Amino acid sequence: MRLFIAEKPSLGRAIADVLPKPLRKADGYIVAANGDTVSWCIGHLLEQVEPEVYDPAFKKWSHEHLPIIPDRWQLVAKRKTSKQLAVLRKLVKQADQLIHAGDPDREGQLLVDEVINFLGVSKEKTAAVQRCLISDLNAKAVKQAVSKLRSNQEFIPLSTSALARSRADWLYGINLTRAYTLQGQKAGYNGVLSVGRVQTPVLGLVVRRDQAIESFISQPFYEVWAQLETLPEDGPVERFQAKWQPSKQCQPYLDEAGRNSSKPLAENVIKRISHQPATVMQLARQHKKQAAPLPFNLSALQIEASKAFGLSAQQVLDVCQGLYERHKLITYPRSDCRYLPKDHFTEAKLVVAAITFNSGASKAATSLFGTNSEAFKSVDIGVKSRAWNDAKVNAHHAIIPTQKKLNAAKLTSTLSAIEEKVYRLICRNYLAQFLPAYEFFDVKAEISIGTGIFLAKAKEPIKVGWKCLFPSAKPKAEADNTDQESEQKIPNLHIQQGLKSLAARLDEKHTSPPKHYTDASLLAAMTGISAHVSDSELKKVLRDTDGLGTDATRAGIIELLFKRGYLRRQGKTIFSTKTGRAFVDALPDVATHPDLTALWESRLTAIHDGLSSYQELMMPLQTQLKSMVVDSRSVVPHGLRGLGSKAQYRKKQYRKKRPRKSKSSAKV
Known part of the structure; x- marks a missing residue:
């Protein structure tokens, strides 16, 4: 029996729909007529254990415990999804062949790899795992992906990169959040001061921009x-x-x-x-x-949609997930790639036909595809732009429309106004690949x-x-x-x-002051972070593709800063709050400037490309953390006195209930 392990139920159902019929649906899985079985995760089924699992003394926050660096990393099953993990445990034992069908990015790769490892699959069976890469949920594309399985061993660097990122974030966040929360309490701050490997340099960008505007004297x-x-x-x-x-x-x-x-x-x-x-x-x-501009990756799409429609990065991501999973009108949205594989060019005619059919003569088509229909008449499938480049494509490709057809009236009635606008932006950039320079x-x-x-x-x-x-x-x-x-x-x-x-x-x-950040300009700063790096040598190291966070995580990082009260919005404009500014002023420059984090992101990319190793990132990070924890004890952030709220900063990420004891651990 072959067992497909998808990342989400929607992907699992899409896979099952192309397997031999009839299908038998069970609780947490689907069985095809030939015995092939499809099951799924529900996002992350596992999570890092809390510090007190490594040592009960860590439950109390104290400088004496820092830095907390596990000797042997442990994962624990999430309580809400433990039932689905039990389903997978049973099916994995029964399966002769495992097929990894996580989303085609580094998080999706790690998510399923961790489950396979956690369930104690033998080395022989793990080595034989195959990878199914699906970026389009329409039946034809899914069937093609199922027929072109690859060895999961090819994606070990991608998984290792994701593992390093996950553990680096845990180490950095746990240790520096505890260190500065303790110092904040000494100064009279009421709540948790959350420090993040990526979120804090992003906050630093906004705070310094606001300060530069306020101190600016026009000449x-x-x-x-x-x-x-x-x-x-x-x-x-x-x-x-x-x-x-x-x-x-x-x-x-x-x-x-x-x-x-x-x-x-x-x-x-x-x-x-x-x-x-x-x-x-x-x-x-x-x-x-x-x-012509290339097809979109997620960050480029978020920037364009923010400029055009005033949408936040998170809104664009949510819209794209709906267009991908529910409507099946676009390919996998959490992509950091703006190129397409050459063999996809053979499908271009069908994709263009779907775009043309879906566009009809609606007002949205007129506003986004030009003031007349001549643009469609000029599209030439024989034109092959620079977008088709196998050397630029890894696990996933650019976000493009699928071959699914809906007439203009049905498209408008099926999609919300925002969904239709974002869909047409994606269509526009794809069509541009078939127009002259x-x-x-x-x-x-x-x-x-x-x-x-x-x-x-x-x-x-x-x-x-x-x-x-x-x-x-x-x-x-x-x-x-x-x-x-x-x-x-x-x-x-x-x-x-x-x-x-x-x-x-x-x-x-x-002379004009710099402009306050918007979602679009902040995302652009995060993706082109080398422009904000002060170290001239590091600028040379960083590539255009390196940035703060990933395409899939940037929206969440920005929203997190709002939830924690460090940023606020006024229309499209983003401002730092009094708490955000005082916090940045209290932190060392190395924590609030992007240099160090950008270097780590570059190393994560190098791991993904097979040019670096897990240890080359983690060892310097641990050394740096030890120094930063020691330095934190000399800082008393008086600017935070009287700020904060316990109700606002519940220790959700460091939950009070002790998680169930892990049955498995991982070591690299």
């Missing part, structure tokens, strides 16, 4: 724009503008960004160049192509007026290509001068051509 700067005109002898008179480029002699008047901060200097330039002859000194006119001329002209140099820039569209699906979200009336400059049309000039400078224009501007 004026001055731009000079030459208004230029071609001469009549060169044909029809045409006008354009060019921006003054301060010379080296102006350096004392420039700020750190190279902007002119002297109004008298700008006024002097205007006097010298107005109504004067000008000459084209350099000219570049490059024909450029811009490829956006083509334009990138034009730059260097103009000499007297002793001054002026630069004119323009982007002149040639072929709209995939941009027909991406209508501009910013009205031209709101565009700044930079936008106006790029949108202008520069005449067909030639080097040494004479021009006439009309009355020049002086623009007085003021």
Whole structure:
């Protein structure tokens, strides 16, 4: 008998539906006509034991116990799902062959691997476990996945990476939360001060941004724009503008960004160049192509949906789970990949057909797929974008629409308004892969007026290509001068051509503070964390794919900071609270800056890629924790006095009831 172990009941039912009929449904599992059996976890069936299981003395929080580092890690069955674990225990013993059908990410890999290990499966049987990777719950895709099983041994690095992350989070959270809660109590704080390996650096990002905004002092700067005109002898008179480029002699008047901060200097330039002859000194006119944006991974989708619809990261994740599990309209959503396997290209015609059928002529289709139906007519299945790249795909691929068809009316009646909007965003980016590149001329002209140099820039569209699906979200009336400059049309000039400078224009501007975080910008900061890392050497180590947390966990981390009272929302804007700020001020920089955590995330990725080991992450972490615990005893966070609430911070994660004694332990 083959036993499929799915991560969730919905996935288990999808697998059973493609097995030989008739099906016999039992309590916690389904049996096919050929004897194949499908059962499932209900999310995590197991959890890390509490510290007091390792030593009863740890039940009382005390500095003397820290850091708590288990010699032999233990898991315990969750009480709420112990019945399902018992079902799996019985079936695993009966099965001749185990098939791992966890979700196609590192958490899904570890979740089922831990159950197999916990149930004491023999080494021989464990080595023979097969892996079923399902990212689309429609019957055709599931049947194909069931027919293409792989050895679960291939995914050991993925599981090891998830195991290291889970244990690192436990060590960091348990020890530093206890250490700083104890110090907070000394200062008069009422509650638990939760420290997390990822959540605390994220909180630090928001707190420092808020502080930078509050301390910001705006400074004026001055731009000079030459208004230029071609001469009549060169044909029809045409006008354009060019921006003054301060010379080296102006350096004392420039700020750190190279902007002119002297109004008298700008006024002097205007006097010298107005109504004067000008000459084209350099000219570049490059024909450029811009490829379509890739299909979404979860973080990219959350950022886009937050910008477009004001949705929080958690709302987008919840919507995607519904589109995947309930409606079966999209592929696996908790993906960190924006590429597709090459063999998926053969299914593109059917996916595009489903998108076209589902879109119909609804208002949502009009607003998200352009102002007319020409976008659909331009789709060419023969176009193969850079998205199809096997080297970029591991356990899962980008989030794309499935082949499931619903007409526009049924789609609108079946989905909520938000579900439909998110679905169409996913469709839009997929369709863009079959449209031509956006083509334009990138034009730059260097103009000499007297002793001054002026630069004119323009982007002149040639072929709209995939941009027909991406209508501009910013009205031209709101565009700044930079936008106006790029949108202008520069005449067909030639080097040494004479021009006439009309009355020049002086623009007085003021430096702007950084913007408060939103869900979109905070997610972008978490995914592109190297921009916020201060260590220059670490910046070189970090890759574009490294960040704080994973695509699957970032939404939960942000929401956790709100639940714990460290952040608050006002519309789309995210602010730190008084408690959040005081807490960050009390913590050492190493805990609130992303450098150390980003390095650990990079090492977790290296473990996943088979380039590093479990010990290479855990040993330095343990050493660092010992030092941080010792340092915490010298900190008394007086800024937290009188804050906090016991009711708000119930010790849910450190539950008061002692868990049942574990029947199994794990050691690496």
